Amino acid sequence: MTEASRHDAWQAGGSYDNYMGRWSRRIAPRFLDWLAPEEGLEWLDVGCGTGELSDAIVSHCNPRGLIGIDQAEGFLLTARDKVPDPRVKFDVGQAQSLPFPSQSFDVVVSGLMLNFVSDRPEALGEMKRVARGDGTVAYYVWDYPGGGVEFLRAFWMAAIDLDPKAQDLGEDRRFPFCTSEGLAALAEEAGLAEVDVTAIEAPTHFQDFDDFWRPFTLGTGPAPGYCVNLPPEERQQLKERLQTSLPYARDGSIPLKTRAWAVRGRVS
Numbered sequence: 001m002t003e004a005s006r007h008d009a010w011q012a013g014g015s016y017d018n019y020m021g022r023w024s025r026r027i028a029p030r031f032l033d034w035l036a037p038e039e040g041l042e043w044l045d046v047g048c049g050t051g052e053l054s055d056a057i058v059s060h061c062n063p064r065g066l067i068g069i070d071q072a073e074g075f076l077l078t079a080r081d082k083v084p085d086p087r088v089k090f091d092v093g094q095a096q097s098l099p100f101p102s103q104s105f106d107v108v109v110s111g112l113m114l115n116f117v118s119d120r121p122e123a124l125g126e127m128k129r130v131a132r133g134d135g136t137v138a139y140y141v142w143d144y145p146g147g148g149v150e151f152l153r154a155f156w157m158a159a160i161d162l163d164p165k166a167q168d169l170g171e172d173r174r175f176p177f178c179t180s181e182g183l184a185a186l187a188e189e190a191g192l193a194e195v196d197v198t199a200i201e202a203p204t205h206f207q208d209f210d211d212f213w214r215p216f217t218l219g220t221g222p223a224p225g226y227c228v229n230l231p232p233e234e235r236q237q238l239k240e241r242l243q244t245s246l247p248y249a250r251d252g253s254i255p256l257k258t259r260a261w262a263v264r265g266r267v268s
């Protein structure tokens with residue numbers, strides 16, 4: 001495990017939802033609108049986490065069945081509570097070795113996961129293997145290199161100002177392939193046909209500074225992991241730096257945005 005990835009071990013579902021799940025929830029329905037799938041299909045959600053994308057599939061796509069797979073059992077407990085639907089099952093599994101026979105699903109999707117997998121071609125190869133002929137493989141990740149998660153960019157800019165060593169921990173440095181071209185290339189290398197990429201944007205509106213700051217103190221995810229491991233006085237400095245540098249609206253809220261790249265390809 002590298003220094004940069006040591007806080008990627010996700011487990012606490014409630015903390016994740018406060019930090020990232022609430023914004024992933026905004027992107028998921030827009031991603032599904034773009035896919036525009038038929039109803040009654042068999043779905044697989046790889047790296048389903050606390051079930052944000054799975055929940056959106058159930059409410060928007062009327063699936064015949066849906067399996068969510070994630071390596072973090074702790075997240076799956078939250079997902080099972082969030083999506084109590086008899087058509088849906090959540091199991092522990094690894095993206096690089098999906099526990100299913102070939103050609104089991106009509107649509108294989110993944111939200112905000114692919115960048116965290118060490119062997120991305122292997123994971124995409126698996127997603128393609130378990131999709132039926134003529135099925136769809138699709139995924140989205142944040143536009144990290146383009147500063148597409150403004151609240152993370154603000155966090156790391158303040159952190160790096162105070163501690164230049166934090167430079168290599170930011171997602172823009174760690175995940176340079178999360179561009180339109182980089183992600184399309186991954187899909188093409190996996191042998192997907194008719195590869196298409198689009199940008200999906202959504203607002204991230206924080207009620208006040210506490211709403212912005214608290215998730216970073218809960219420890220789930222790379223930036224919160226960095227934050228909770230700082231000595232208390234350095235964490236306080238980081239808090240104060242952010243407090244004075246964020247853009248506030250008149251009512252004290254903090255209006256920021258996210259942008260994800262969504263990719264889809266057909267299994268030929």
Ligand SMILES: C[S@@+](CC[C@H](N)C(=O)[O-])C[C@H]1O[C@@H](n2cnc3c(N)ncnc32)[C@H](O)[C@@H]1O
Binds near residue numbers: 047050069075095
């Ligand atoms: C940022 S979260 C995204 C969760 C969810 N899909 C969402 O959109 O909110 C990344 C998820 O990928 C999972 N993950 C990372 N690497 C994985 C792997 N190799 N196999 C399965 N799950 C993985 C993590 O456990 C975590 O739940």
